[in-house]
Amino acid sequence: MEQLVKFESEFSIDCVIFGFEAGELKILLIERNDEPFKDWPALPGNLVENDEGIEEAAERILHELTGLDDLHMEQFHTFGDVHRHPRGRIITVAYYALIRIDSQKELKPGQLAKKALWHTVNDLPKLAFDHTEIFKTGFNKLRRRLSYQPIAYELLPEKFTLTQLQQLYEAILNKKLDKRNFRKKMLSYGFLKELDEKQKNVSFRAAKLYKFDRRKYSKIFQNELGVDV
Amino acid sequence: MEQLVKFESEFSIDCVIFGFEAGELKILLIERNDEPFKDWPALPGNLVENDEGIEEAAERILHELTGLDDLHMEQFHTFGDVHRHPRGRIITVAYYALIRIDSQKELKPGQLAKKALWHTVNDLPKLAFDHTEIFKTGFNKLRRRLSYQPIAYELLPEKFTLTQLQQLYEAILNKKLDKRNFRKKMLSYGFLKELDEKQKNVSFRAAKLYKFDRRKYSKIFQNELGVDV
DNA sequence: ATACACTGGTGTAATTTTTACACAATAGCT
DNA sequence: AGCTATTGTGTAAAAATTACACCAGTGTAT
Structure with a gap:
């Protein structure tokens, strides 16, 4: 049974949630409740259920984290190094999401596993696991896509x-x-x-x-x- | 134990292997031995072992399929729809690889699970599973990357x-x-x-x-x- | 009311990049 | 020697990109 649980948690989704406020680009970080990396800042993310597709899972997880639906989400890379997680190989599919910080529907941090904070991308602390790398990869993709996809308008008010x-x-x-x-x-x-x-x-x-x-x-x-x- | 085996096979790698010959861009397809989609053409791919990182797995699988090492491989998307595989949700991380068809080291089709054939990308048959979609996504990424990465030289002779x-x-x-x-x-x-x-x-x-x-x-x-x- | 501080809004000239386009030079073959 | 197939080359026009400075409005402080 222990074995089974281990396999059930092989997959996860991590999200780089971008927002734009006061002229600055920000991402949403949570502070971890549990070991490993207890109290460290981390990208919000969660495990994928066994009967769930990854797109669905990404939407569900983001909804649970922010209370928001219908966000522009895009997968950008999958990280599956054996050593990225101390508990063994956990593959994570990384998505970025773009949200309007000043949206009418306010972000409800109460729904988050732990307190969530917006951080300017230019001044990020060290993140748990390989989340710094995940963030960098995502940010670079965002940059590239900016020139050929209408990304900016998802971050600005209407x-x-x-x-x-x-x-x-x-x-x-x-x-x-x-x-x-x-x-x-x-x-x-x-x-x-x-x-x-x-x-x-x-x-x-x-x-x-x-x-x-x-x-x-x-x-x-x-x-x-x-x-x- | 049955349960365990099921979880072991949740992950796979599929490869879009591009080659260039006689002025035409081609990809390598295998013909499937087993159900489902027995005898259908498919992208070469395989399951990822449990103690293996995905980059390693991609290299191993490609080596097993072609006998080649040190190829330029790049991950381009992860497919994890619940319905993409009749046996249940199988997540696949898709890579493309670029190879010199006229390489000294010849491709050894004997090492492949089943006969392998080069197909012109402009005239592909219907592929097993969602492999047609995987191919299209990969081809589009390749196209985009062509303008900012030295991809072409991996496909041409020295x-x-x-x-x-x-x-x-x-x-x-x-x-x-x-x-x-x-x-x-x-x-x-x-x-x-x-x-x-x-x-x-x-x-x-x-x-x-x-x-x-x-x-x-x-x-x-x-x-x-x-x-x- | 006047001056000030701050941001909005506008045009042009120089440079660089992209596009369109045609023909002579070379090597093998007969 | 002449035919065939492919290589290799330049220029002019058009389009895109860059560099650059000042007046116009609006609220605030005096």
Whole structure:
């Protein structure tokens, strides 16, 4: 029976949950309750049930952790080194998820196994297991995908300013971009819809709000490189 | 014990093994010996042992299948739908491998579970399980990576002509490229070394041979986008 | 009300990259 | 010697990318 339990827990999902707030890119970390790595910060994750597909499992686990559904989740790598976990080989499929921190549906940390905190990606502590490596791999994938997938709009509120969009790009790519060139380029794609609305409650000139037009986006990019990516 | 065996076989590795021959991109398929999908063509693959990391397992399995070592292998996706395998949920980590078909060390089909055949990627039969989907996903990843990783040189013989290189790009990208522009671009990177040697045994003007200079390549691209990709 | 602080919004010129395109040179074969 | 097949080469136009600076609005403090 002990043997059986061991095999049941061979698989897990770990999530790098990205959020964007106050001009900074952040990820969600939990603090571990149990050994090994008790009290260490770690990526949220959980075991996969035996009768569950991994996509389902990823959605379930993320829901349990954040109370949110319908997030953009994407698998980016599977880690299965014999030594990555002290208890023996545990294979983990890593996903990243993108969430709007200022979402109406607030994140409910009470639903998390242990307290959860947002950490700026530029200043992460050492993480349990090989989670630092998992994070780095995920962050690099995110970076790459930024240029060919509409990732940014999952991290921003529905209505956003071009400055916010630019800050997000800068945070992900970790470099400064030129304001005029950035705007010219983004608008030239033709999938940003300018709204008749401006920022509220700011103590300076309010910026125009835009939203991402998914419909136009797919029309423009449907024949880019086959159907699936 | 029956239970135990069931858990032991939950994981597998499937490989999309690309090769390039006679101007065509091909993959290696086996024909299945057993039910389910007896006699169907399938991607070569095998179960992962319990005390084995997945990278190790991938190398071992590929070695058993082809007799080759030190191939460029890369994980590209993990498939774990409950219904992908009639026997229940079997998670498979998919890798692609790139091999030189005209390698000195010949492929030994005798070492394969069942006869193995090269198939042009443009004309594949229906494959067992979800292997068609796995292949497509892998092919798309290969395509993407072609533009930022020196993949092509793993598929060509050590010494190759620019025409061969172009044909390979055309096969992977599935489109015609302009000869002059292609050459200009490739040479501009500065990591192709022109040899003092020409093609032999051709009934037309022999082309210069080049080789890929891995040393220069890493020098040029080391600081492209962080260290790991 | 005026000045200040702060962010929003805009255009142009130079440079680089990408694209389109055609023909002479070479080697084997007859 | 002439035929055939493939190699190898340059230039001009178009498109994309880069670099760069100042006025316009809006709220706040005086």
